[in-house]
Amino acid sequence: MIPLWLIPLFPLVGTIVLAIIALSSSDSKQGPAESITGAVAVLFPILSFLSVVTLSVGMPVEGIRGTIGTWIDTAAIQVNIGFLFDGLSRVMLLFITGIGSLIAIYSVGYMHKDRSFARFFAYINLFLFSMTILVLGDSLLLTFLGWEGVGLCSYLLIGFWHTDLKNTKAGNKAFIVNRVGDVGFLLGMLCLVSIGGSALLSYDALNAWLLNALSLGSISNAMPLLSLAGLLFFFGCTGKSAQIPLLTWLPDAMAGPTPVSALIHAATMVTSGVYLLARLSNLFVLIPAVLNIVLFVGLLTAFWAAIAGLFQNGIKKVLAYSTISQLGYMFMAAGVAAFDVSIFHVFTHAFFKAALFLGAGAVIHSLTGEQDMRRMGGLLKKMPLTSLVMIFGFLAIIGFPGFAGFWSKDLILERLYVSGPMGPYVYAIALLTAVITAVYMGRLIIMTFFGKYRGSKENEAHIHEAPATMLIPMLILSVGSAFAGFLWAGLIPGADFFREMLAPVVGAAQAYAELGHTAAHLSPWIFAGLGTLAALIGIAIAWFLFMRPVPEAKGGSEPQGFGASWTFAFDKLHEWIGVIPTKVIAWFLDVVLNNIILAAQWLIGGIIEILGDGVRAFQVRKVRLQAAFSLIGMALITILVLIYGGLL
Numbered sequence: 001m002i003p004l005w006l007i008p009l010f011p012l013v014g015t016i017v018l019a020i021i022a023l024s025s026s027d028s029k030q031g032p033a034e035s036i037t038g039a040v041a042v043l044f045p046i047l048s049f050l051s052v053v054t055l056s057v058g059m060p061v062e063g064i065r066g067t068i069g070t071w072i073d074t075a076a077i078q079v080n081i082g083f084l085f086d087g088l089s090r091v092m093l094l095f096i097t098g099i100g101s102l103i104a105i106y107s108v109g110y111m112h113k114d115r116s117f118a119r120f121f122a123y124i125n126l127f128l129f130s131m132t133i134l135v136l137g138d139s140l141l142l143t144f145l146g147w148e149g150v151g152l153c154s155y156l157l158i159g160f161w162h163t164d165l166k167n168t169k170a171g172n173k174a175f176i177v178n179r180v181g182d183v184g185f186l187l188g189m190l191c192l193v194s195i196g197g198s199a200l201l202s203y204d205a206l207n208a209w210l211l212n213a214l215s216l217g218s219i220s221n222a223m224p225l226l227s228l229a230g231l232l233f234f235f236g237c238t239g240k241s242a243q244i245p246l247l248t249w250l251p252d253a254m255a256g257p258t259p260v261s262a263l264i265h266a267a268t269m270v271t272s273g274v275y276l277l278a279r280l281s282n283l284f285v286l287i288p289a290v291l292n293i294v295l296f297v298g299l300l301t302a303f304w305a306a307i308a309g310l311f312q313n314g315i316k317k318v319l320a321y322s323t324i325s326q327l328g329y330m331f332m333a334a335g336v337a338a339f340d341v342s343i344f345h346v347f348t349h350a351f352f353k354a355a356l357f358l359g360a361g362a363v364i365h366s367l368t369g370e371q372d373m374r375r376m377g378g379l380l381k382k383m384p385l386t387s388l389v390m391i392f393g394f395l396a397i398i399g400f401p402g403f404a405g406f407w408s409k410d411l412i413l414e415r416l417y418v419s420g421p422m423g424p425y426v427y428a429i430a431l432l433t434a435v436i437t438a439v440y441m442g443r444l445i446i447m448t449f450f451g452k453y454r455g456s457k458e459n460e461a462h463i464h465e466a467p468a469t470m471l472i473p474m475l476i477l478s479v480g481s482a483f484a485g486f487l488w489a490g491l492i493p494g495a496d497f498f499r500e501m502l503a504p505v506v507g508a509a510q511a512y513a514e515l516g517h518t519a520a521h522l523s524p525w526i527f528a529g530l531g532t533l534a535a536l537i538g539i540a541i542a543w544f545l546f547m548r549p550v551p552e553a554k555g556g557s558e559p560q561g562f563g564a565s566w567t568f569a570f571d572k573l574h575e576w577i578g579v580i581p582t583k584v585i586a587w588f589l590d591v592v593l594n595n596i597i598l599a600a601q602w603l604i605g606g607i608i609e610i611l612g613d614g615v616r617a618f619q620v621r622k623v624r625l626q627a628a629f630s631l632i633g634m635a636l637i638t639i640l641v642l643i644y645g646g647l648l
Contacts, residue, residue, distance in 0.1 A: 001055070001064075002051060002054055002055065003066060004055070004064060004066040004083040004085055004136065005066065005068055005083065006048075006051045007048050007051045007052060007055075007083075007093065007097070007132050007136060008048075008129050008132040008133050008136065010044045010045070010047040010048040010051065011044050011045060011048055011125040011126070011128040011129040011132065012125075012126075012129045013044060014040065014041065014043070014044030014045070014121075014122075014125035014128075015122050015125040015126040015129060017040055017044075018037070018040060018041060018118050018119075018121050018122035018125060019118075019119075019122045021037055021040070021118040021122075022116070022118035022119040022122055025118055034112070034113070034117055037117055037118050037121065038108040038117075038121075040121075041104055041107075041108065041118075041121035041124065041125065042101065042104045042105050042108065044125055045097060045100050045101040045104050045124075045125065045128055046101045048097045048100075048101075048128065048132065049094075049097035049098050049100075049101050051097075052090070052093045052094055052097050052098075053094075055085055055090075056090055056094070059085070059090065061504050062086070062504065063084060063085055063086030063087065063089075063504070064084075064085040064086075065082065065083070065084055065085075065138065066082065066083050066085075067080050067081065067082040067083075068080075068081040068082070068083075069081055071141075071142070072141075076198070077193070077198035078198055078199075079139055079141050079142070079198065079201060080138075080139075081142065082137075082138040082139065082142070082202075083136040083137065083138055084136065084137070084138035084203065084204075085136065086504065086505055087500075087501035087502045087503070087504055087505050088275070088278055088279060088343065088501075088502060088505040088506070089135050089136055090501060091343060091347060091498070091501060091502065092135045092271075092275055092343075092346075093132065093135055093136070095268075095347055095350045095351070096128070096131050096132065096135065096268050097128065097132070099263075099268075099350055099351070099354050099477070100124075100128050100131075100263060100268065102354070102473035102476060102477060103124075103259050103262050103263045103354065103358070103473065104121070104124060105469055105472070105473050106259055106262075106358055106361075106469065106470050106473040106474070107120070107121070107124065107257075107259040108469045109466070109467045109468075109469035109470040110257065110258065110259055110361055110365060110470060111257065111259070116160070119160075120157075120160060120257070123153055123156045123157050123160070124157070124259075124263070126149070126153055126156075127149075127150060127153035127154075127157065127263065127264065127268075127269075129149070130146045130148075130149025130150045130152070130153055131146060131149075131150055131268050131269065131272075132146070133145055133146030133149060134146025134147055134149070134150060134272060134275075135275065138202060138203055138204065139201045139202045139203065140189050140192070140201045140202075140203070140206075141189065141201050143276070143279075144182075144185060144186070144189070147182065147185065147236075147240070147272060148182065150240075150264070150268075150269045150272065151174075151175065151178045151179070151182065151240075152175075153264070154171075154174050154175070154178070154253070154264050154269060155171045155172070155174060155175040156171070157256050157257070157260040157264060158170050158171040158174050158253045158255060158256040158260065158264075159171025159172070159255075159256070160256055160257055160260065161255075161256075161257070164255075166255055167255045167256065169252075170249075170252040170253055170254075170255040170256070171255075171256075173248070173249050173252050174249040174250075174252070174253050177239060177246050177248065177249040178239045178240060178246075178249065179239075180239060180246060181235060181236045181237070181238055181239015181240060181246050182236055182239060183236075184232040184233065184234070184235030184236040184239070185232070185233060185235075185236030187232045188228075188229045188230075188232035188233040188236065189201060189229075191225050191226075191228050191229035191232065192206065192225075192229055194225060195222050195225050195226070195229075196209055203279060206280075206282075206283065207282050210282050210283060210286065211282075214286075219286065223286075223287075226283065226286060226287060227287045227289065227290060229283070230280075230283055230284055230287045230290040231290050231293070233276060233277075233280060233283075234277070234290060234293065234294055236273070236276070237272075237273030237274070237276055237277060237331075238273065238297065239273075240269065240270065240272040240273040240276075241270050241271065241272065241273030241274060241327050241330075241331070242270055242301075242323070242324050242327060243273070243297055243298065243301045243324075243327065243328065243331060244297050244300055244301045244304070244570070245570060245573065247301065247305070247324055247570060248570050248571050250265055250270065250320055250323065250324055251317055251320040251321060251324075251567075253265050253320070254314070254316040254317055254319075254320050258316065258357060258358070258360060258361030258364060258365075259358070259361065261316060261319070261320070261357050261361075262353075262354045262357035262358050262361070263354075265320065265323060268350075270323060270327060271327070271330070271346045271349075271350070273327075273331075274327070274330045274331065274334065274342055274343065274346050275343075275346070277294065277331075277334040277339065277342070278334065278339040278342060278343055278502075278505070278506055279505075281337070281339045281505070281506045281509035281510070282508065282509045284334075284337075284509070285337055285509040285510075285512050285513045286512075288513075291334075291335050291336070291337060291513075292335065292421055293335075294331055294334055294335035295331070295332055295335025295336060295420060295421070295426070296335070297331060297335075298327075298328045298329070298330070298331025298332040298333075298334070298335055299328065299332055299426060299429055299430065300328075301324060301325070301327070301328035301331065302324075302325045302326075302327075302328025302329055302332065302430065302433050303325075303328070303429060303432070303433045303436075304566075304569075305321045305322070305324035305325035305328065306321070306322075306325045306433045306436040306437055306440065307436065307566055308321045308563075308566055308567045309321035309322055309325065309436075309437075309440040309441075310436065310439065310440045310443070310563070311559035311562075311563025311564075311566060311567055312440075312557075312559060312567070313372050313373055313374055313553070313557040313558070313559065314371045314372060314373070314557040314558075315360045315363065315364070315371050315372075315373050315376075315444060315448060316357070316360055316364075316371055317371075317557070318373075318440060318441070318443075318444045319353070319356055319357055319360060319444075321440075322353070322356075322397065322437065322440070322441065323353060325433065325437060326345070326349050326353070326397070328433075329345060329409060329412050329430070330342045330345050330346055330349075330412075332412060332416060332420075332426075332430060333345065333411075333412045333415060333416075335420070336415050336416060336419040336420040337419065337509065337510050337513035337514075338411075338412070338415040338419065338510070339502070339506040339509065339510060340498060340499060340502040340503070340506055340507075340510070341408065341411045341412055341415055342412075343498070343502060343506075344407075344408045344411065344488055344498050345405075345408035345409065345411075345412060347408075347484060347487075347498070348396070348404035348405055348407065348408040348484050348485055349397075349405070349408070351396070351404055351477055351480030351481045351484045352392070352393045352396035352397050352403075352404055352405055352477075352480075352481035353393070353397070354477050355389050355390075355392065355393040355396075355474060355477035355478050355480070355481050356390060356393035356394070356397070358389070358470070358473060358474045358477065359386050359389040359390040359393060359474055360390070361470075362383070362386045362389075362465075362466040362470055362471070362474065363376070363379065363383070363386060363390075363448060365466065365470070366379075366383060366386075366462060366463050366464055366465075366466070367455060367459045367462065367463065368458075368459055368462050370455060370459055371557065372553055372557040373443075373444065373447040373448055374447065374454060374550055374551070374552070374553035374557075375454055375455040375456070375459075375553050376447060376448045376449075376453070376454065376455060377447060377448065377449075377450065377451040377452055377453050377454045377455075377550070378449070378450070378451055378452050378453040379448055379449045379453070379463065380449040380450060382463045382464075382465075383449075383463065383464075383465050383466075384465075385465055385466075385471060385474075385475065386465065386466060386471075386474065387449045388478065389474045389475065389477070389478040390445060390448070390449065391445060391449075392478040392481045392482055393477075393478065393481050394441050394442070394444070394445050395481075395482075396481040396482070397437065397441055398434070398437055398438040398441055398442075398535040398538060398539070399434060399531050399532070399534070399535050400532070400535050401528070401532050402482070402485075403481060403482055403485065404480065404481050404482065404483070404484040404485040405481075405485070406485060406528075406531070406532075407485030407486070407488050408485060408488070409434065409531065410524075410527055410528050410531045411488070412430070413427060413430055413431060413434070413527055413530075413531055414524060414527040416430055417522070417527070418522070419513075419514075431530060431531070431534050432534075434531065434534040434535065434538070435534045435535075435537050435538045435541075436538065437538065438534065438535050438536075438537070438538020438539050438541075438542065439538045439541050439542045439545075440542075441538075441542075442538060442539050442541075442542025442543065442546070443542050443545070443546045445542075446542060446543070446546045446547055447546060447550060450547065451547070451549075451550070454550060454552075454553075
């Protein structure tokens with residue numbers, strides 16, 4: 001059996017090699033040919049994926065564990081560098097490395113002739129290294145290391161074209177907002193350490209401690225701190241997974257290259273929060289109040305983002321808000337302790353959202369950078385394969401029967417009704433959100449691929465199908481968009497993949513959550529039928545509203561009026577709650593308090609200087625008097641000695 005550390009090692013080696021190539025390539029130095037750099041960039045992610053596949057074959061139910069060595073060894077904290085490869089990390093790593101490899105291949109064509117070609121792929125490999133550390137870590141501290149690593153990489157990749165100020169600001173925003181959430185992660189770990197020491201940072205030790213505390217009946221003593229820890233961990237998850245209130249960074253992150261959007265903001269990084277909820281499932285089921293918060297935050301996020309998606313004109317912006325909305329569904333599933341279903345939707349979402357982003361990238365690439373859907377149209381005939389990929393992704397995300405999203409979203413809706421607090425009401429809002437999803441995604445497909453072309457003649461002349469390096473990964477992902485859901489459906493051999501692999505990790509937590517819970521019993525066909533009806537209604541609404549002449553695009557692609565108010569609501573909220581108070585405090589500290597301190601410093605310094613001058617003058621006079629008195633004294637002594645000595 002190959003060692004676990006090979007999985008993160010390959011992308012790390014790729015990062016180092018590509019960094020050397022990037023440093024050796026400049027305006028004055030010619031580095032290796034682009035084809036060689038591209039081959040290196042793709043090789044290491046593929047090797048990491050093959051390592052995951054190899055380890056997955058014959059993996060024991062309890063998983064595989066491995067320790068490299070000691071990381072921290074002090075009197076207060078002891079942490080090893082250890083890896084955990086179980087059902088949850090297996091599922092995550094399969095699509096992280098697999099889809100990551102496909103996106104790397106796609107990027108070779110997309111980033112063709114870019115001046116910073118090698119640097120881009122160095123960042124991609126560094127991101128994959130960080131993501132594998134996040135998922136493989138057997139402790140919260142090691143997970144946090146990967147957690148911060150992907151945050152750094154998102155900053156580097158979003159702001160990759162840093163000569164554009166907008167890209168730089170987007171990278172800064174992503175970095176800062178994520179750091180706010182990361183404070184919650186850190187404080188959550190401190191809460192656990194205060195309960196049982198640094199040992200509880202290990203997932204195995206934490207689960208064992210929780211089980212032992214439950215059996216002994218002593219869990220109530222630690223419940224306040226456990227609840228606080230769970231709330232803080234969830235706050236950290238809202239930053240990474242773009243949930244209310246820390247969601248504003250993700251739409252702006254679309255400023256980066258499209259492969260970055262597909263890799264970080266569709267398939268991997270943004271699902272880190274969902275992964276952490278599932279990894280800490282044994283903790284969260286003990287604090288149902290926090291799970292209720294997770295549920296309702298996910299519900300509000302999904303609904304708000306779906307409405308915001310209706311007003312977007314940029315093709316990537318629509319997909320960005322759809323990502324936020326789909327993440328809301330994942331959080332809703334976790335909020336009713338359906339952690340396996342939540343991870344299942346993470347898996348299916350990775351396929352269809354990556355396909356949608358790469359398809360959008362092919363459209364943008366063909367139109368020489370144009371992203372406004374009002375300047376597109378009629379691309380079905382000119383880009384048939386790209387259109388097929390996008391339509392497959394569209395059918396998957398709206399939950400059309402048979403496609404990947406149908407199985408996972410249908411299961412989420414069913415669990416919401418059956419297991420959630422206020423189940424029928426939560427289900428109704430989630431179902432309405434599904435209708436809105438079909439409307440705004442239908443709008444994207446119609447405005448981009450149907451009707452007449454509305455763009456410039458210059459762009460029309462450049463319309464072409466994507467090259468093979470871009471097209472092949474897109475087609476593979478479209479196949480996943482269609483068939484990935486069958487891994488749960490039980491319609492093909494070995495299709496109990498998810499339930500069998502995730503049960504050892506989250507099964508006990510879900511069984512505990514169901515204790516004393518009376519579930520409503522309805523036929524799954526009812527939920528499947530209603531979900532399908534929601535998709536069809538959304539398609540019909542989109543067809544009726546948008547299969548008509550599109551108004552001429554004026555100005556930028558950002559929404560106006562009510563759409564702008566809805567879209568930027570949380571940006572305004574962040575400004576009022578975070579930015580403006582911070583600026584006021586900074587002004588007070590800089591202008592008021594600093595000047596007061598300087599004035600006091602000047603006053604006290606002046607007084608001291610004056611007194612010092614006086615003391616120095618007195619000391620000078622004192623020395624002179626002492627010298628005079630000394631001379632007089634010596635003279636008197638000399639005279640007395642002479643008199644009494646008999647000389648006079």
